Each structure stands twice: as structure tokens, then as C-alpha cells.
Amino acid sequence: MIVKLADNIISPLGVTTGENYEAVKAGQSALCLHKGVKGVPTPFFASLLDERILSVEGDYTKFEKMCIQSVETALAQCDVDVSSDRTLFIISTTKGNVSLLAEGGEHENLLLGVAAQKIANHFSNRRTPMVVSNACISGVCAQIEAMRALTLGLCDYAVVVGADVQSPFIVTGFQSLKAVSPEACRPFDQERKGLNLGEAAATVIYGTAERAQDCWQMVCGAVRNDANHISGPSRTGEGSYLALRSVLQNANPSDIAFISAHGTATLYNDEMESIAISRAGLIDTPVGSLKGYYGHTMGAAGVLETLLSMCAVDDHTVIGTRGFERLGVSCPVSVTSENRTTDKRAFIKLISGFGGCNAAACFRKGGEE
Amino acid sequence: MSLIKHYIRIKCSKTCYGGIPEYQVTLDGEKIEAAGADTLLTDLYKARIGDYPKFYKMDPLCRLGFVASELLLNAENRREEQFGESRGVVLFNAASSLADDRNYQETIKDPDAFFPSPSLFVYTLPNVLTGEIAIRNHYYGETNFIVLPHFDCAAMADGIRMSFTDRDLRSLLTGWVDCYSETSFDLLLFLVDSEVVGREVELQHEIEKLAK
Amino acid sequence: MEELILKLKNEIIEVLNLEDIKPEDIDANAPLFGEGLGLDSIDALELIVLMEKTYGIKIKDPNEGKDIFKSVAAMADYISKHRTK
Numbered sequence: 001m002i003v004k005l006a007d008n009i010i011s012p013l014g015v016t017t018g019e020n021y022e023a024v025k026a027g028q029s030a031l032c033l034h035k036g037v038k039g040v041p042t043p044f045f046a047s048l049l050d051e052r053i054l055s056v057e058g059d060y061t062k063f064e065k066m067c068i069q070s071v072e073t074a075l076a077q078c079d080v081d082v083s084s085d086r087t088l089f090i091i092s093t094t095k096g097n098v099s100l101l102a103e104g105g106e107h108e109n110l111l112l113g114v115a116a117q118k119i120a121n122h123f124s125n126r127r128t129p130m131v132v133s134n135a136c137i138s139g140v141c142a143q144i145e146a147m148r149a150l151t152l153g154l155c156d157y158a159v160v161v162g163a164d165v166q167s168p169f170i171v172t173g174f175q176s177l178k179a180v181s182p183e184a185c186r187p188f189d190q191e192r193k194g195l196n197l198g199e200a201a202a203t204v205i206y207g208t209a210e211r212a213q214d215c216w217q218m219v220c221g222a223v224r225n226d227a228n229h230i231s232g233p234s235r236t237g238e239g240s241y242l243a244l245r246s247v248l249q250n251a252n253p254s255d256i257a258f259i260s261a262h263g264t265a266t267l268y269n270d271e272m273e274s275i276a277i278s279r280a281g282l283i284d285t286p287v288g289s290l291k292g293y294y295g296h297t298m299g300a301a302g303v304l305e306t307l308l309s310m311c312a313v314d315d316h317t318v319i320g321t322r323g324f325e326r327l328g329v330s331c332p333v334s335v336t337s338e339n340r341t342t343d344k345r346a347f348i349k350l351i352s353g354f355g356g357c358n359a360a361a362c363f364r365k366g367g368e369e
Numbered sequence: 370m371s372l373i374k375h376y377i378r379i380k381c382s383k384t385c386y387g388g389i390p391e392y393q394v395t396l397d398g399e400k401i402e403a404a405g406a407d408t409l410l411t412d413l414y415k416a417r418i419g420d421y422p423k424f425y426k427m428d429p430l431c432r433l434g435f436v437a438s439e440l441l442l443n444a445e446n447r448r449e450e451q452f453g454e455s456r457g458v459v460l461f462n463a464a465s466s467l468a469d470d471r472n473y474q475e476t477i478k479d480p481d482a483f484f485p486s487p488s489l490f491v492y493t494l495p496n497v498l499t500g501e502i503a504i505r506n507h508y509y510g511e512t513n514f515i516v517l518p519h520f521d522c523a524a525m526a527d528g529i530r531m532s533f534t535d536r537d538l539r540s541l542l543t544g545w546v547d548c549y550s551e552t553s554f555d556l557l558l559f560l561v562d563s564e565v566v567g568r569e570v571e572l573q574h575e576i577e578k579l580a581k
Numbered sequence: 582m583e584e585l586i587l588k589l590k591n592e593i594i595e596v597l598n599l600e601d602i603k604p605e606d607i608d609a610n611a612p613l614f615g616e617g618l619g620l621d622s623i624d625a626l627e628l629i630v631l632m633e634k635t636y637g638i639k640i641k642d643p644n645e646g647k648d649i650f651k652s653v654a655a656m657a658d659y660i661s662k663h664r665t666k
Contacts, residue, residue, distance in 0.1 A: 041483065094494060096465075101474045112465050113518035128524050131516035133465055134496045141513055148531040169470075172477050173490035177626060178643045222535060223511040224454060225503040231491045232622060242454060242509055246537065354491065355500030357512050422619070425600040484634045487626035488597075 002147045003215040005157070005207045006078035007307050008070045011200035011294060012049050016073065020304075021311035025339065029293050029322055031184045031196050039102070039168030042175055045184055047198035047295040048166060060118070061097050061109060063165045066201035067119045071161050074203040075123075080157045082123045088155035089120040089129035092142035092162035093299035096131075099167035119161070127155075136262070136353030137223070138162065139202070139302020140361050144221035146206045156207065162303035163201035170298075171197060177231070179266055187263035187289035187321050188270045188335045190328030195264040198295030202303035212366050216310050219346070221361030222246035231354050233268050237276030239358035240350065244280035247348060251362040256285050257344035258318045260309040262351045263289020264296050265323065269352060274329035276358075277350075286340060287333045292322025302351050306363065309347045313365055318342050372568060373575050376544075376559035377441045379433065381406050383552050390552045396440055406552060410436050417443075421505065428469035428492035430548040431501050434460065437558045438502045438542060445560055448506075455539040457510035458499040459532050461525050462547040465516050466495045471550075502542060511535055520545060520555075522580065526573035533566050545580075585657045593653070596631050597624050609654040625650060637665030 008016060012030035013023040030047035037044075049066070056065040056072075075082055096115050100107040109115045116129040132142040139162040146158035164170075174180050174197060181194035209215060224242035226234035234240075259282060261273050270289075277287060290305050297304055312319050318340040327335060346364040381392040390406035394413070404412045410432045414424050418439045427435060442448055473489040491497065499512035511532055517524050529543055544558035557580055565572045590604040599618065607618070614620050625646055632638040632649075638660065640646055649659045 039477065041480075098470060098493075101470060102478075105471060105474065110467065110470075111463055111518075112516040113463050116516075117518045128518060128521055130524065130528070131465075132513065133494070133516050134499075134513050135494045145513075145515075145528075145531055148534045149527070151534065152530065154527055154531075168477060169474060169493075172485040173473065173487075173493065176485040176487040176490055176630070177623075178629075223457075223513060225458075225500065225509055225512040227503045227507050227509050229504070229621070230497050230500045239509065246454075246535075353496075354494050355496040355498075355512065355514075356503060357496060357500065422599070422601055425598040484630050486630060488623050491623055 001209060001212055002150050002206050002218045003209045003212060004204055004218070005080060006074040006205040008073040008203045009200065009304055009307055010066055010070045011304070012047050013293065015053060017307050017311060021308055024290065024293050024308060024319060025317065027322065029184060030198065031295055040171050044171055044175065044180055045182070045196045046166060046171070047196065049199040063097050063163060064115060064119055066163045066165070067091065067161045068122050070163070070201040070203040071123065071159060074205055078205060080205060080207070082159065083125050085127045086156040087125055088127060088149055088158045089116065089125060090142045090146055090158055090160045091116040091119065091129055091131045092138040092160065092303060093131060093164055094133060094135060094138060095164055095170055098169050099165065101169065134353065134357055135355050136296070136298060137302060137351045137357050137359040138299045139304070140221065140349055140351045140359040141223055143204065143218060143303065143306065144223065144359065144361060147218045147221060150206060150208050158206045159203065160206065160303060161201060161203045162300040164199065164298035164300055166197050166199050181265060184323055185265035185291050185295065186323035187265040187291050188327060188329055188333070189324050190326045192265040192267065192270065192328060194266050195291065196295035198297040200294060200297040200300040200304050202300045202307055204303055204307060214366055217364050219362040219364050220247055220250040221359060223357060223359045226356035226358065228356055230356065233272035233352055234356070237272045237279060239356060240273060240276035240352055241279045243358045243360035244276060244282070244350065247360045247362050248280060251346065251348070253282055253285065255344055255346045257313050257342040257347050258286040258288055259348045259350055260305050261287050261289050263291050263321065265291055271329045272352070273350065274331040274333045277333050278331035283331065284334060286318045287335050288319055288321045290319065302349065306349050309349060310363060313345060313347055316341050316343055371575055372561055372565050372572050373559045373579065375441055375444045376557065376579055377437045378579065379437055379554070379556040381409055381552055381554050396444055426488065427501065428466070428472065428489070429551050430466055430468055430495065430546065431492060431498045433548050433554050433556055434498040434546045435501055437556050441558050441560065442506065452506070452508055452510070454510045454537045456508045456542065457512060457532060457538050458502045458508060458542045459511065459513045459515070459528060460499055460543065460546050461515050461517055461528065462495065462545060463517060463519055464547050464549055466493050468548050468550050469493050498546065510538055520580065522573045522576040525576060526569045529561060529565060529572065530569045533563050539563055582657060582661065585661060586653055589653055589657055592631060592635065596627055607653060610652050613650050613652055636660050638663050
């Protein structure tokens with residue numbers, strides 16, 4: 001089975017997974033108003049990472065430094081030969097070093113594969129890295145690809161790192177789509193006005209084990225398309241529902257502590273997810289979104305939200321959805337702003353993105369009970 | 370019997386600045402004639418597709434992948450079938466959505482003419498192409514986009530094999546779709562089904578042969 | 582007004598890449614969205630950019646757009662009353 005060996009989160013709320021979890025549990029948010037940012041005339045709420053907290057030296061961009069430091073911190077917790085060609089790097093990002101476009105646009109590191117190779121080479125790993133660039137669902141897809149590569153014996157260890165850096169390119173783009181909330185986002189709430197963007201890097205290292213014992217196990221995952229619209233989610237939650245249905249073939253709903261939803265707080269995303277969750281028969285399962293703490297961290301989101309969900313299950317907690325007050329979606333999913341307790345040992349990560357893609361994955365602590 | 374039953378190859382490149390771009394279009398090894406390189410994709414669309422005006426809204430990467438997928442699927446001749454979750458679209462390249470990224474960047478470059486374009490921004494993700502193909506053909510299966518440092522048959526064969534661990538997947542529209550500008554691109558798209566499982570080395574060699 | 586309507590039709594065709602459509606194909610009083618031209622939510626956002634770029638009209642709330650973009654004639658009427666350039 002596929003087990004987690006080590007992990008890390010770097011965000012404005014902390015540089016370890018533990019620091020991040022404690023901050024979130026205490027209700028802290030990294031979202032604040034940013035005014036006068038060069039290249040972005042309209043002020044915006046976001047969670048931005050101060051580059052000064054990064055200790056990586058050398059000729060690297062902020063994106064690369066975030067990835068390297070996150071992987072380095074995770075590697076320190078485990079005994080993985082990172083330079084071996086049996087170790088596969090899988091990078092999850094949507095826009096990588098896109099901010100280099102503003103500096104003339106001929107920089108080689110604009111190419112995601114080149115940047116990924118540079119990150120892997122920092123660890124003396126020469127194997128061709130994969131970059132999963134599947135919009136907002138990249139972080140979950142990257143973990144699914146890691147699980148598959150390990151199951152098939154294509155590698156012994158998979159280092160999955162998700163990251164994105166905010167830049168005028170991304171912020172003005174989401175503003176032009178009128179998708180950005182003028183205040184801290186409010187997932188699943190009646191008054192939700194859109195998403196906030198965020199910066200983070202998150203790493204998870206997977207390997208194989210005979211028995212799960214006290215480890216976190218990645219049980220299964222699936223990716224499905226809405227086949228409906230390139231930027232708007234399906235009104236019937238089609239792809240998200242199909243991904244959930246696939247995952248439930250290998251997971252028992254009564255074992256699920258909660259669903260960590262995408263919950264971006266756009267009108268259509270949250271509505272769509274409520275429909276998909278309801279159609280999958282999970283209407284009574286607690287649902288939460290972490291976007292009120294971090295905003296939408298894009299390539300990092302799927303990894304970061306998976307890791308915090310693992311911490312929450314370990315702590316017998318369902319993290320409350322920050323910004324939520326009154327349910328504003330058509331299917332009565334079980335969302336609360338307060339933390340709840342749970343004694344269940346598994347959870348589902350659900351995520352959706354542009355291009356009509358959707359993913360769901362199930363994770364469980366220890367073996368079957 | 371080869372593993373790859375249908376494939377399409379489209380290449381276009383400007384050899385020198387201001388020079389005449391060279392192009393090549395072959396479907397299952399047969400050469401397809403087109404009027405010229407500068408408007409190659411639009412010409413192919415008009416001559417062989419023509420019923421999907423959304424084509425004109427697409428960015429260069431999507432135009433390339435869309436036209437190729439249409440010709441490929443016509444050659445397969447199973448367009449009436451409902452594939453549902455059994456067919457996926459998993460594509461690879463090195464440039465991600467760079468051509469459209471540059472076009473969007475132009476709209477935010479000048480503070481005195483600052484008009485970020487939403488219709489350009491939505492295409493600044495490579496996987497939007499997998500969505501366009503899924504929408505056109507009602508494919509509900511897995512869609513994914515993987516960026517590699519360079520064209521790499523082994524990495525593609527591994528990626529394809531990994532997708533077939535999904536038990537609902539029966540066939541995959543897959544391959545390399547790299548686009549640097551309206552007149553500089555390189556594509557090799559093909560269809561494979563689950564018989565590739567266990568025959569990854571063979572698949573890798575077939576891709577190598579077609580890429581030549 | 583006729584002149585503005587024709588100019589608008591050409592601009593809409595250009596910014597929305599309606600390659601196969603000519604100005605005379607667009608009925609100035611027919612609904613822009615829904616059936617007909619097959620426009621979607623991204624097109625609506627692109628029309629908001631057109632209003633600002635060409636006519637200096639800022640539309641903050643996309644919901645306002647619903648009435649303004651009802652038809653080409655409605656757009657022309659709104660522009661003639663609110664344009665700043």
C-alpha cells in the first residue's frame with residue numbers, strides 16, 4: 001500500500017505542517033487587503049508569502065525557493081535516497097515562473113519542465129520530473145499520479161510538491177473574470193462574493209509499505225471531466241460526482257470523517273460541489289473548506305489541504321469553515337464555522353478546476369479497522 | 370498489430386525570422402495538403418471541420434489540439450458512440466500554455482492601456498485543451514495535462530500506463546501538443562486502448578517511430 | 582444611432598472572434614445572449630472590457646451587464662448616454 005513518509009507546508013501561517021495546523025485550528029487567517037501592488041491597479045484580498053522567510057540560497061526564483069525549502073524540510077523527516085533514479089519528482093503547479101514574462105519573456109525558466117528539472121537537480125536527482133498542470137486540481141492529480149507510479153513499481157519514492165506564486169498576471173486575470181471577492185472569502189455562505197488568491201508550497205513524500213500500521217495511507221483517487229464548459233462548473237456537478245462515485249467504490253461512507261471540499265467561495269463552485277456531494281449520497285458527511293485561511297493556493301491547494309486534513313483527523317477534529325455563517329447552496333451539506341470533533345480515521349479530498357476537471361481522493365490513517 | 374491504431378502528426382516552424390514557415394500534416398501516415406503554413410490550422414478547420422465556431426475563440430494551443438483531435442477522431446470513425454467515463458484525454462508538452470500566456474501578458478503590459486482580457490486569461494492553462502476536447506466529444510473520463518522538460522517517449526509511455534490504472538478507462542486520446550506561437554508548433558496525437566497495459570516498452574518504441 | 586449600432590456590431594464581431602458572422606446577420610433588437618450568436622459568460626466579460634476600453638464606461642457588477650447587453654440597440658443606447666470617450 002501507498003503510505004506517506006514525510007510532509008511540509010510553507011505558507012504565511014508557518015514553515016512547517018505543524019505550525020500551519022495549529023494556526024488554522026486556532027482560527028488564524030493569512031488573508032488581508034493588498035493595495036498599491038505594482039501591476040495590479042485594483043486592491044485585492046489575498047494571502048501572500050514574504051520571501052524573507054525563505055532560507056534557500058542560490059540563483060532561484062521565489063517559486064523554486066519555495067519548492068526547494070518545502071522538499072528539504074520534508075526530506076529531513078525521513079530516510080529517502082532523494083538522488084536515486086528510483087525517486088520521482090512530481091511538481092504540481094499552474095503557472096510556475098510566469099511572472100518572468102513581465103521581464104522580457106525569453107527566460108528559459110518560464111518552461112515548467114525546465115524549472116522542475118532545476119528543483120530536482122538541486123537534490124542531485126537526474127530522473128525526468130513530471131509537472132502536473134491540470135489547473136486547480138493539480139495537487140490532487142499529482143498525488144494520484146504518485147500513487148499510480150508507486151503501485152506500478154515505476155519508482156520507490158515519489159516526492160510531490162505543489163506551489164504557485166501570485167503575480168499581476170494571475171491576480172489581474174482572476175479580477176477580469178470577476179471571480180475575486182472584495183473581502184475575505186466566505187465558502188458555502190449566502191453572502192459569498194468570490195475567491196481570494198494565495199501563495200504556499202506543500203510537499204508530501206510517498207512510498208510503499210506492507211502494512212499501514214500508524215501511517216497515513218493514500219487509498220484511491222479519480223479524475224473526471226464535466227464535458228460542459230472550460231471555465232464554469234457543471235450545473236449538475238457531473239465530473240465531481242463521477243469522481244466521488246469512483247472513489248466510493250473503495251471507501252465506505254461511514255468511515256469518512258469529513259470531505260475537504262474545494263470551497264473557493266465563488267457562487268458556482270460551491271453550489272456545484274453541494275450538488276455533487278448530495279448526488280454521491282454524502283449529504284450527512286461533514287464538509288469543510290480551508291480557503292478562508294489561505295485563499296486559493298492553486299498548484300499547492302490539493303497537497304496543502306490534504307496534509308491539513310490528515311492533521312485534523314489525527315487530532316480528532318473537523319476544521320471549521322472560516323467565513324461561513326449561513327448556508328447558501330441548494331443542497332443542505334453539513335458545513336459549520338466552528339471546529340467539530342470526530343473519531344473517524346479517513347477523509348475525502350474533493351477539488352475542481354478550469355477545463356472542467358474534477359478530482360476526488362480518499363486517505364486513511366492506519367489499516368482497515 | 371501495432372498498439373497505436375490512429376495517429377496524427379502536425380508540425381509547423383519558421384526556420385528564420387521573416388522566413389516562410391515549413392509545415393507538415395499527416396494522418397495515419399498519409400499526407401494532408403493545406404493551403405499554407407501561416408493559416409494552416411484555420412484552413413484545416415474550414416476544409417475539414419467547419420461546424421464549431423468556438424474554434425475561432427480558442428488560443429493557438431487549443432486550435433492546434435482541437436483540429437488534430439477532430440481529424441484523428443474522424444479517422445477512428447466511432448463518433449456516434451457514447452464513451453462516457455471510458456475515454457480520457459491526457460496530453461503532454463514542454464511549453465505549457467506559453468503562446469497564450471504571452472498574448473495575455475500583452476493586455477496588462479502598459480499601465481496606460483491596461484485592459485486584462487478574460488477571454489485570453491481562461492486559456493492560460495494547458496489543460497483547457499483537454500476540456501475543449503472532452504466538451505466537443507462528451508468524454509467524462511480522466512483529463513490531465515503533464516508538462517515535461519522535453520519530448521520524452523519513456524515518460525509519455527509511463528504517463529499513459531499510469532492513467533490506465535483507472536478501472537473505468539478503456540481508451541485514451543493522448544500525445545504531445547507543443548505550441549510556441551501561431552506558426553511554431555509540434556504535435557503527435559494518437560489513440561490507444563487498455564491493451565497497452567503491460568506493453569509499455571512496445572508503446573514507447575511506437576511513439577519513438579512516429580515522432581521521427 | 583444607426584452609425585453607432587453598425588460600429589458596435591463590427592466591434593462585437595472582432596472582440597468575440599465571431600469569424601463566420603457579418604454585421605447584417607446580427608439583429609440590433611434581438612437578444613445578444615441565449616440562442617442566436619451562442620455567446621457565453623466569458624463573452625459577457627469581454628464585452629465589459631470593450632465598454633471600458635472603447636467608450637470609457639466602467640461596469641463594476643457583472644449583473645448590471647444583463648440589462649446593458651440585452652441587445653445591440655440597448656448597448657448603443659447605454660453607450661450614447663454614458664460614454665466618456
